[in-house]
Amino acid sequence: MKKFCLIYVAISLLTLGVFAQDNESSQKPGGGRIAVLKIAYISKQLNLTPEEAQRFWPVYNQYEGEIKRVRLEAIQNQEPEITTEEKILNIRKRYNGDFVKALSPQRADQFFKCEKEFGAFITKELIQRRQMRMQQRHPNLRP
Numbered sequence: 001m002k003k004f005c006l007i008y009v010a011i012s013l014l015t016l017g018v019f020a021q022d023n024e025s026s027q028k029p030g031g032g033r034i035a036v037l038k039i040a041y042i043s044k045q046l047n048l049t050p051e052e053a054q055r056f057w058p059v060y061n062q063y064e065g066e067i068k069r070v071r072l073e074a075i076q077n078q079e080p081e082i083t084t085e086e087k088i089l090n091i092r093k094r095y096n097g098d099f100v101k102a103l104s105p106q107r108a109d110q111f112f113k114c115e116k117e118f119g120a121f122i123t124k125e126l127i128q129r130r131q132m133r134m135q136q137r138h139p140n141l142r143p
Contacts, residue, residue, distance in 0.1 A: 038118055045114040046107060055102035063095045 048056060067088055074084040092112065099108035 034122065037122075038115075041118045041121070042111065042114055045117070046103070046111060048103075052103055052107075056099070059095065059098045059102050063091065063098075066091050066095075 042060075043053070046052075046056075070084065070087045070091065073079070074087075096108060096112075099111055102108075103111065
């Protein structure tokens with residue numbers, strides 16, 4: 001129970017930090033909710049201690065800000081997808097060392113895997129919700 005409360009408090013504090021920042025995700029409907037879900041998902045998967053969380057989240061916020069900036073610039077400049085992905089990969093490589101300092105090499109690797117799993121989780125969830133809406137609108141159709 002104590003561990004649950006600690007995780008809840010950590011997520012709440014981190015959520016406040018996310019909303020206090022220059023929030024580009026608020027430009028899209030639901031973008032803030034996904035960011036909060038991502039933080040909760042990463043926290044749960046990494047099972048961070050309070051000391052690790054204190055070192056990890058500032059690095060993560062910086063990392064996430066750079067990734068968002070690159071994606072926004074790519075959209076504005078209509079860059080090819082391969083160029084955008086290359087820039088993102090370079091950011092990941094650059095921040096890997098910072099994540100290793102905050103956690104450990106194994107846990108930093110676990111973070112990158114967890115981040116990818118979250119993307120797959122969100123995609124799957126969106127597909128399921130879309131299918132449910134279609135079923136509600138057209139109950140005679142079958143998948």
